[in-house]
Amino acid sequence: MAQDLDINEILLVDDEEDIRDVLAIALTDLGYRVTMAENGLEAIKAFETHPFSMVLTDIKMPVMDGIELLKKIKHLSPGTEIIMITGHGDMDLAIESFRNQAVEFITKPVDVNTLETAINRAKEKIGLKRKLADYTQNLERLVQKKTDELKSVREISAIMDTLPMVIFCVNPKLRLTSCNTFFKEQFGDHPGVFCHRICKGKEIPCEACPALKSFISKQSEQAEITYTTRDHREISFLAWASPVVEPDDTVSEVMVMAIDVSRVVDIEDHLKSLGLMIGSVSHGIKGLLTGLDGGLYVLDSALKKQDQDQAQEGLEMMKLMTSKIRKMILDILFYTKKREFIKENLAATQFAKEIIRTVKPKIQAANLTLTLNLPQEEIKFTADPDPLNSAIINIFDNAIDACVENRERFPSKQDQIITFTVRRINHEIEFAISDTGIGMTAQETKQAFTLFHSGKGKKGTGLGLFIADKVIAQHQGTIDVTSEPNKGTRFSICLPLV
Amino acid sequence: MENGEKMTKKILVVDDDPVIVKYLINIFNDNGYETCFANDGAEAFEVLKKEKPDLITLDLEMPKEWGPRFFRRLSKQPEFKDTPVIVISGLASRHLSIDKAITWLTKPFDPEQLIGIVKNTIG
Incomplete structure (x- = not known):
């Protein structure tokens, strides 16, 4: 387990020999013992014979890349902290790394001070996790002691019920055998049902399932895991699984204790x-x-x-x-x-006209056509006008850029049109901005709302659509995008009317 | 005089930002240098072979092929490996693989300083 690993040992993974050498020298100067690997596959081999508490890896490598390596190591040893290195501007990769629990992300060229700070943070996290694990083990011992004391009088459930954490037991088939009140509140009461079914709505066990590991290792295991509650909230839990070992050395049950760390x-x-x-x-x-x-x-x-x-x-x-x-x-x-949202009662036509007043000069300057479909009958709705206004203008800005780019690329497509539609659909108001511009691929559409993803290369900050998405979410609304390369894009914002 | 020696020295500007390319070209032209430019490393390599510049200014962060890779390729060409390179980048620290650049300038840079270095290097 990661708890026993030497904190001054680092596994360094990079496919470029010169970078690997220079980093190894820098790390040695900082007082670490360094083991080097050329790619993810080599790193896994090294890790399996001798686990490390810290790994420093490049992302872009042949054979097995850094993200894949990160997932594998987190699976083998959740306590190991992994620092990712990559070129500047790879924000998608950075976010992907953090989703897979990388502790730090540093960019090339690697600066020694940045490297040292990243390592110190990783060390801090390892220290904290170890303390937490110690605490948990004490808790486990305490629970074990209490369990032993109370088993005969069957009062264990009373204790479990008073603890403000999710506690449940599963049999070797991962079917629920018992659970505490807190569990029932979060997930409902489902005796005999698979735990992954209850906590994740999945048909197969979770990838990092600590209970499964505990059945095999007959030891306590821990994992960070996301469960979905019965009211469809996703909550991150830190979960410990402890085996109930019978006198004949078999594990009859595993008890899982999980704390909400979201x-x-x-x-x-x-x-x-x-x-x-x-x-x-x-x-x-x-x-x-x-x-x-x-x-x-x-x-x-x-x-x-x-x-x-x-x-x-x-x-x-x-x-x-x-x-x-x-x-x-x-x-x-x-x-x-x-900032606080201050909702006001608004009239759709007037709100739309203010937006048009802002965007019209830009559209005219770019020599584009603006088509308007405003409602015949007034639609009243409530929203915070300022952020909503700038979210929609942000989308207009993108539409203008997309049209200009399409025209530059295809001289035959001189007539570019942006259409602004405001209408009522059942109990919602829709603001739709469609353009005949350059469009996006399916991949680009998927990434459009992520932080720092700029479809405009260095021209954009990658913040505009991310903020628009955030604003709409705060209004309990939805924002959808459909797009086709060289055909155009349609953004649709829907807000509830009540 | 060596045959084919150029009267006016030529500088290759490599940067993906058109505004910065325009800036650098203006500085060099005002000081009597010829210029050519490229928007990424791969393109720079083509221009290099065609124009045979006397000096190169190189940005690091560029799409397709970034500065360090271009530099590595350049160092392996006997014909061009001694062409002086000035790195002009937004990155504060030096990239480990471009150790042989004659100087590093951090954006935003001082045009007087740049011209001083260029004059000292290629006259």
Whole structure:
């Protein structure tokens, strides 16, 4: 188990020999013993003969990549902490890594201070987990003692019921044999049903199932696991499974105790995404500032030469950069500021007209056609107008860019149209923005709302649609997108009318 | 005088941001250098073979092929391995694999400083 592993040993995985060597020297200087592997497969082999408490791995490698390695190691040894390394801008990979419980994410070129900070954080987490495990073992001992004491008088359920954690027992087939009140509150009472069925709605056992492991190892096992409650909430639990070993050395049952850690996970996620954002944004801002310098230089040099055309060019560069910096800062402010929603009673036509007033100049400047389908009969709805307004304008911005790009790529497609529809569908109001622009592939559509995924390359911050999605969710609404490459995209926002 | 020696020196600008390419080209042209440019490493390699520049400015973060890979490929070409490279990047720290760059400038950079280095290197 990870609890017994040497905290000063690191497994280093990278396919590039020179990078591996330099990192190994840096790690050795920091006082770690380093074992090296060229790819994921080699790393797994090394890990199986000698487990590590910490792994530092590149993501992009042949044979077995870093994400695959991360999943395998987390499966073999949940207590091992894994730090991922990759090139700048791979935010999708970063998020994928964190989803698979990577502890830290550092970007190339690897800076020694960043590396040290990442390792120290991993160490801290390992320390905390060990403390937690010690605490749990004490708890287990306590429960065991109490169990022994009370078994004869069958009062165990009374104790289990008073504990504010999920406790349940399963037989070797993973069918529920008993559970406490807290469990019943969260998942209902289903004696004899498979635990994965009750807690996850799945037909096969969970990938990291600690109970299954405990039946095999006859020891306590722990795992971080997400269960779905009967009111369809997904909650992250830290679960410990302890075997009930019979005198003949067989395991008749496993008792699982799980604590709700979703708030911790939420906070952790938020901090991670904030850290990621600051990293990616500061890099972007440097580029924007350089662009601003560039515009100023071109303008200045044009004035000296009295070159009117070049002066115009310099001015355009500066305007472009200023608007990008402005947009980026507004996006960041929105994301970092926790704000209260103030809902107002609104009339759809007037609300739509305000949006049109903002976007119309941009649409005209880009020489696009705007078609409007506004409702005949007034629709009244409640929403916080400011964030909703900017969410919809963000979508318009994307539509304009998509149309301009399509026209640039296909000279035959000069007539680009954006259509804005506001209508009532049963008990909902729909705002739909469709364009005849460049469109997105199925993969791009899927990623459209993820944080830092920018479909516009370096032109976007990757925050716009993420924020739009957040705003709509806070209004209990839904946002849907359908898109086809070179045909166009349709965003539909639906908000409940009551 | 060596046959084919160029009167005006030529600089290859490699950056994926068109605004920054425009900026650098303006700086170099104003100081009497010829320029050519590329938007990523792969393209830069093509331009390199065609234009045979006297100096290269290289961004690191680019789509398709990024700076370090271009640099590695460059170092393996006998004809170009001695072409001086100035890294101009938004990244604060030095990339381990580009140890032979003549200098590292962090964006936003000082144009006077850049021109000073270029003049010292290729005249």
